[in-house]
Amino acid sequence: MRPVTESEIRTSFVNCTKGEAKRMAVPRDLAGKPWDDLDFFGWQDPASPERAYLVTPHGDGLIGIALRRAAQTGGHIRRTMCSLCLTTHGGVALMTARKAGKSGQNGNSAGAYMCSDLACSLYLRGKKDAGPGARLHESLTLDMQVERTVANLAAFVAKVRA
Numbered sequence: 001m002r003p004v005t006e007s008e009i010r011t012s013f014v015n016c017t018k019g020e021a022k023r024m025a026v027p028r029d030l031a032g033k034p035w036d037d038l039d040f041f042g043w044q045d046p047a048s049p050e051r052a053y054l055v056t057p058h059g060d061g062l063i064g065i066a067l068r069r070a071a072q073t074g075g076h077i078r079r080t081m082c083s084l085c086l087t088t089h090g091g092v093a094l095m096t097a098r099k100a101g102k103s104g105q106n107g108n109s110a111g112a113y114m115c116s117d118l119a120c121s122l123y124l125r126g127k128k129d130a131g132p133g134a135r136l137h138e139s140l141t142l143d144m145q146v147e148r149t150v151a152n153l154a155a156f157v158a159k160v161r162a
């Protein structure tokens with residue numbers, strides 16, 4: 001994706017209030033992010049790791065989704081498959097997003113298992129290692145795997161906006 005600015009990020013969110021978008025923690029080192037290798041950009045709030053955010057290109061602009069990581073039940077970390085990039089590792093968590101608009105105000109949300117560091121793009125490209133056995137050997141090319149991840153994310157974004 002192309003590099004994005006802090007103000008583009010803050011105005012892109014569809015499922016939180018303007019005040020929340022203004023206050024949210026946006027990474028300071030945006031210029032240093034590996035934009036060429038990112039299909040979407042996600043980050044965790046360093047002050048409250050149960051909060052995470054992602055922004056994804058949409059037409060000429062961006063769509064931002066605020067996420068919450070569900071509390072882990074049980075003591076041990078289970079390996080789960082990310083529904084976006086299909087990487088299986090211990091860092092996958094159920095992430096829920098309040099739905100946009102009226103539906104969200106009525107308490108509705110959408111959830112999906114995702115890499116909790118939202119680094120799916122880097123796992124796909126082998127730029128970040130999720131450990132042995134995390135990536136299936138696939139006959140799909142990287143481009144096709146990227147396309148599939150983008151489609152999976154678009155489906156999740158559609159659910160949040162529905």
Ligand SMILES: [Zn+2]
Pocket residue numbers: 082083084085086087114115119120123
């Ligand atoms: Zn992932």
